[in-house]
Structure formats: C-alpha cells, structure tokens
Amino acid sequence: MLILNPGIQNSIVMDFVNDLCDNIIKFSKDRLLQKHPRDDYRELLELKVIFLGRKLSSDISFKIPGAIHHPRCIAKAINSLKIYLFCEQFRLTPKDESALRSICIFIVRLYITV
Template identity: 50%
Template sequence: RDDYREFLELVLVFLGGAPHYQFKKPGAVSHARWMAKVIYSLKIYMFQDQFHLSQIQRTSLRYVCLFIVIVYVKFGFTSPMTEKAPHQDLQLLQEINRFSSIHASISKRAMTKISNHLWYLSPEAAVFALFDSDVSEEV
C-alpha cells in the first residue's frame, strides 16, 4: 500500500537521506490506523518550525519519532510473515525494553500496548517458529 511506501520514505528523510523527497498532502487520520499516526508524527516533526509547538511537545514528538525509526520500522514491515511472528514478537519486546534507556515512559507504554496483542502466543501457535529461518535449529 502507498502508506507503507510513504512511511519508509519519511524514515529515510528523517534519518538524513532522500534530500529531494516530495512530501505528500496529508490524508485522513483514523483512530484505528497506527500507520497514519506514524506518518503524521514524522511529518509534524520535520515541519515543526511551521507549527506552534511548545518545547515539551517538540521534545515528546522527537522521542516518538525516535521510537518509530529505532524500534517500529523493522517490525512494522516484517510482521505479516506468519512463521516469523513468535520470534519477532520476542525481539520486539526486547527492543522496546532497550528503548527504555532512551525514554522510559514511551517504552513502558509501548510494552503495555503490545502486551495486549500477545494473546495468540500459545503452545499451538509457537509451532510456527519451527518454520522461521531466523530461528536456529538448536532452539
């Protein structure tokens, strides 16, 4: 989908690449769509001088964007691979935990949110990990 492509392009711009990027006009924001919020956060951060943001808002937005590019980008694009889900969710939890050294509050809230979505991790579903090429044979 186009929003995933736009997200990756914005991550590149955020990290200092893609200097001639053509920003797209903002679309609708849905409370159900995390990707729309991610895209808006990155765009607002990049155009923060054109908004009336307090210093606290700027700082908070910077940490949200850091979470997006350090933690979320990898897992947001590999999550549709069913056989990788159990192993990747464990890695995601580890990355969120590591992010606490950068911003403990965001890490704690992200951990709480992702924990609400781990209901599927059962002995039956863990079998999918046997088909994940990233999991060593010793496991």
C-alpha cells in the same frame, strides 16, 4: 519556502539512533525497492530515510495528511514524522517538541523494523 528539519540534526535524536542509523536506512531502502500494495507503507519508509538525514534517489513529494482512524496507526506515524520534519514552521512548545521527538525516535528505531 519549505524548510526541512531532519531529526538526525538534533543531538538527542542522534544519541538514540546513531548506533542503528545505517542499518535502519539500509532496511528502509531495501524495502523501498519492493512493490507495496499500500502507498502509506512506502511513504513511511521514505519519511524514515529523510528523518535520518539521507536523500532518496527519487524525488519525494509530501502528500496531504489523510484521515486518522484507530486501526490505522501508520497514519499517525506518517503525520508525526511530517510534523517533526517541518517543525520549524509550527509553534511547538518545548514539551510538545520533546514528546514529538520521542514518538519519532520510536517510529524510526522500532516501528516497521521489528
């Protein structure tokens, strides 16, 4: 059984995103209503909403991680959020978990919304 670990449940994440949480969710949900030429953009928006502890109106299925190419930073962002959401199923060192948490905070606060 998959155990989902929304980032907002972590006090460190909460400290960094709490002030903008509602705005980020509104922005992401508004963008999800638009048509996207690439599914990875939609997937990243969905993962941001889930990371912030909210549910989507539609069912979400987690896709198998794709290839990561240098110009496709969005793939790295998607995979980072997925790893954090399912971190209970990985053996991460405290250092790795801290680094991953920092990356996810950056993705949720700044990536796309700028």
